[in-house]
Structure formats: C-alpha cells, structure tokens
Amino acid sequence: MNREQGRDILKRLNMKVTPKRLEVMCCLGSEPLYLSADEVWHRIKDRVDSIGLPTVYRILDELAEAGVITRIFLADRKQYYFLCANQDHHHHHFVCESCRRVEDLGQCALGEGTLDAVQRSGGRVTSHILQINGVCATCSTPRGGAACRTK
Amino acid sequence: MNREQGRDILKRLNMKVTPKRLEVMCCLGSEPLYLSADEVWHRIKDRVDSIGLPTVYRILDELAEAGVITRIFLADRKQYYFLCANQDHHHHHFVCESCRRVEDLGQCALGEGTLDAVQRSGGRVTSHILQINGVCATCSTPRGGAACRTK
DNA sequence: AATTAAATGAAAATTATTTTTATTTATACG
DNA sequence: CGTATAAATAAAAATAATTTTCATTTAATT
Numbered sequence: 265m266n267r268e269q270g271r272d273i274l275k276r277l278n279m280k281v282t283p284k285r286l287e288v289m290c291c292l293g294s295e296p297l298y299l300s301a302d303e304v305w306h307r308i309k310d311r312v313d314s315i316g317l318p319t320v321y322r323i324l325d326e327l328a329e330a331g332v333i334t335r336i337f338l339a340d341r342k343q344y345y346f347l348c349a350n351q352d353h354h355h356h357h358f359v360c361e362s363c364r365r366v367e368d369l370g371q372c373a374l375g376e377g378t379l380d381a382v383q384r385s386g387g388r389v390t391s392h393i394l395q396i397n398g399v400c401a402t403c404s405t406p407r408g409g410a411a412c413r414t415k
Numbered sequence: 416m417n418r419e420q421g422r423d424i425l426k427r428l429n430m431k432v433t434p435k436r437l438e439v440m441c442c443l444g445s446e447p448l449y450l451s452a453d454e455v456w457h458r459i460k461d462r463v464d465s466i467g468l469p470t471v472y473r474i475l476d477e478l479a480e481a482g483v484i485t486r487i488f489l490a491d492r493k494q495y496y497f498l499c500a501n502q503d504h505h506h507h508h509f510v511c512e513s514c515r516r517v518e519d520l521g522q523c524a525l526g527e528g529t530l531d532a533v534q535r536s537g538g539r540v541t542s543h544i545l546q547i548n549g550v551c552a553t554c555s556t557p558r559g560g561a562a563c564r565t566k
Numbered sequence: 567a568a569t570t571a572a573a574t575g576a577a578a579a580t581t582a583t584t585t586t587t588a589t590t591t592a593t594a595c596g
Numbered sequence: 597c598g599t600a601t602a603a604a605t606a607a608a609a610a611t612a613a614t615t616t617t618c619a620t621t622t623a624a625t626t
Contacts, residue, residue, distance in 0.1 A: 321584080367538075391549070392545070394525075398539045492613095576620105588607095589606075592604085
C-alpha cells in the first residue's frame with residue numbers, strides 16, 4: 265500500500281486526504297501483520313511531524329467502520345487491526361498466533377445457507393466475522409518458525 | 416442452566432466446583448443474552464455472599480478458554496460472553512445488535528474446504544471465530560422491536 | 567479430620583481507550 | 597490563487613476496563 269492507493273481509498277470514502285491518515289494506512293499496509301493502535305502509533309509517531317495516540321485510535325476506527333481495515337479478534341481483550349492488500353472482493357483471513365501474519369482465504373467461506381437462514385426467519389444480517397486462527401506454514405516448520413517468529 | 420448442569424461441566428473440565436463459578440454460569444445461562452464481565456458481576460455480587468470483580472474476570476476467562484462460554488466480539492472494544500444452552504455440537508451464533516439476544520445457527524457454517532485449505536498449505540488451525548451480526552426477527556418487527564429492546 | 571493445591575478477596579496498579587476544548591488544515595468555491 | 601468552513605488533530609486530562617499482588621480461604625483428596 266503506497267500513498268497513491270491510500271489517497272484513492274480515502275477519496276472513494278469521501279474522507280479528507282490527510283498526511284496522518286495516509287501514514288496510518290501505509291504503516292498497516294506495509295506488512296501482512298496485525299497491529300494494535302499503540303503499535304501503529306509507535307511506528308509512525310516520529311514521522312508525520314508527530315501524531316497523537318487518540319488520532320491513531322480515531323483513524324483506525326473510521327477505517328474499520330468503512331471496511332478498509334479488518335479488526336482482528338484475540339482472547340487478550342485488545343483490539344488489533346489489519347490492512348489487507350487485497351481490497352477487491354469479500355473474503356476472510358487466517359491469522360497466525362505465532363508470528364501475527366495474516367493470510368487471505370480465497371473467498372468468503374460462509375456456507376450459502378447461513379445468511380439466508382437468518383433472513384428467512386425474519387431477522388436482518390448486517391455483518392459477519394469469520395477468522396481462522398492457527399499457526400502458519402512457516403511457523404509450523406521447526407526452522408522456518410524461528411526465522412518467522414518475531415517475539 | 417441449573418447448578419446441577421454447571422457442576423457436571425466443571426467436573427468434566429477438572430475444575431473445582433465452587434459456588435462462585437456456579438453462580439457465574441447460572442447467571443450467564445439464565446438468558447440467551449451476551450453480557451460483559453461487569454454486567455455479570457452486578458447481577459450476582461449480592462448473592463454468593465459477595466464476589467469480587469477480578470474473580471468474575473478470572474472465571475469468565477477460564478470458561479471461555481475451556482470452550483464452555485463463547486466470546487462475543489463487537490466493535491466497541493469490550494469483551495462480552497455468552498453461555499449457550501446447547502453444549503452438544505459445534506455451531507456458531509447470530510447476535511442481535513439491538514437486544515443482545517444470541518441465537519444458534521444450526522451447524523458450523525464453515526465451508527468444508529476452508530480449514531482444509533490452510534492445512535494443505537502446511538499451516539495448522541487451532542480455532543475459528545464465526546459470528547453473524549444483525550437485528551433479530553423480533554427487533555425487526557416495529558411492535559416486537561419495542562418490546563424486545565432493552566436499551 | 568488433616569493436607570494441599572487451587573480459588574478468592576481486597577486494594578492497588580496498570581493499561582487501554584475516550585473525552586474535551588482549542589487549534590489547525592484540507593477542500594470547495596469564488 | 598486567497599478565503600471560508602467543516603472536518604481533523606493536538607494535548608491534557610479523565611475514564612473505564614482489566615490485571616496484579618499477596619494474604620486468606622476453600623474444595624477435594626487421603
């Protein structure tokens with residue numbers, strides 16, 4: 265994700281194209297890893313002639329609401345974010361618990377019938393979360409694991 | 416969920432059968448709603464000759480780890496818990512954003528190929544999250560909505 | 567009944583997140 | 597290209613969620 269792409273995304277969403285937003289997007293988009301708001305902040309606060317943590321929170325929240333970035337849910341009660349390079353079609357992700365890497369799952373793996381069933385019953389579906397957790401191929405390999413694992 | 420059932424579940428997990436754990440389980444199991452740790456605490460703190468909030472957190476966490484209760488993920492960055500009456504087979508839930516009601520989805524709606532695909536690539540799947548959000552049939556009905564909605 | 571590992575209480579600490587208000591800035595428009 | 601204005605951000609402080617610590621109690625075992 266470069267500034268050009270970030271700019272296009274913000275334009276499409278009718279959001280102002282600000283240096284801070286671009287910086288947050290480029291930060292998240294530079295690697296296929298999930299990060300917390302705090303981690304994003306630490307990585308960019310010295311560029312962009314400094315940015316406040318509350319601003320990072322706001323930007324992440326807006327982008328997540330808009331569907332540009334994906335919230336990653338872990339048991340640690342913190343919120344993480346991931347900016348997927350593939351913004352084209354609806355799909356979900358595999359999340360490596362060891363190295364934080366996020367991989368695309370080809371297409372939305374929700375069985376056809378599922379959303380229909382809810383709707384037939386009279387309810388309305390507004391969104392869904394599908395996240396596969398595990399250990400990626402690299403981390404599963406004894407050698408590769410050590411190289412890939414960050415912490 | 417009554418104390419008898421709670422007791423059986425704890426026994427099966429090799430966890431001590433304590434009054435506080437039973438109280439937390441009965442509280443969550445009394446209605447098909449998701450609750451926060453704080454909400455569970457408020458509902459039971461005057462029974463059980465008082466219980467501390469940290470204890471509620473601990474119990475909820477243990478039970479979630481053990482798979483007895485389900486974490487409900489919302490955008491508000493808080494953690495919610497749901498104890499499903501149906502402990503028999505693996506399935507997922509529909510969550511009403513309006514009344515907090517949680518409904519079972521028949522069977523795990525994950526397309527067969529999804530988990531396989533990750534495993535074929537050399538990765539290992541340890542868990543998955545599948546949660547459908549929306550507005551339930553009752554809340555979707557103008558009349559019913561008012562009656563069902565709590566806040 | 568005694569033993570012991572596990573569970574809990576209570577208080578304090580930590581961490582994540584949000585709010586507020588004043589200031590700045592991107593964009594639209596003349 | 598300047599100007600107006602709504603939107604975005606800073607900075608500090610506040611809030612709320614969650615965790616830690618350590619002393620005490622209790623469930624389960626013998």
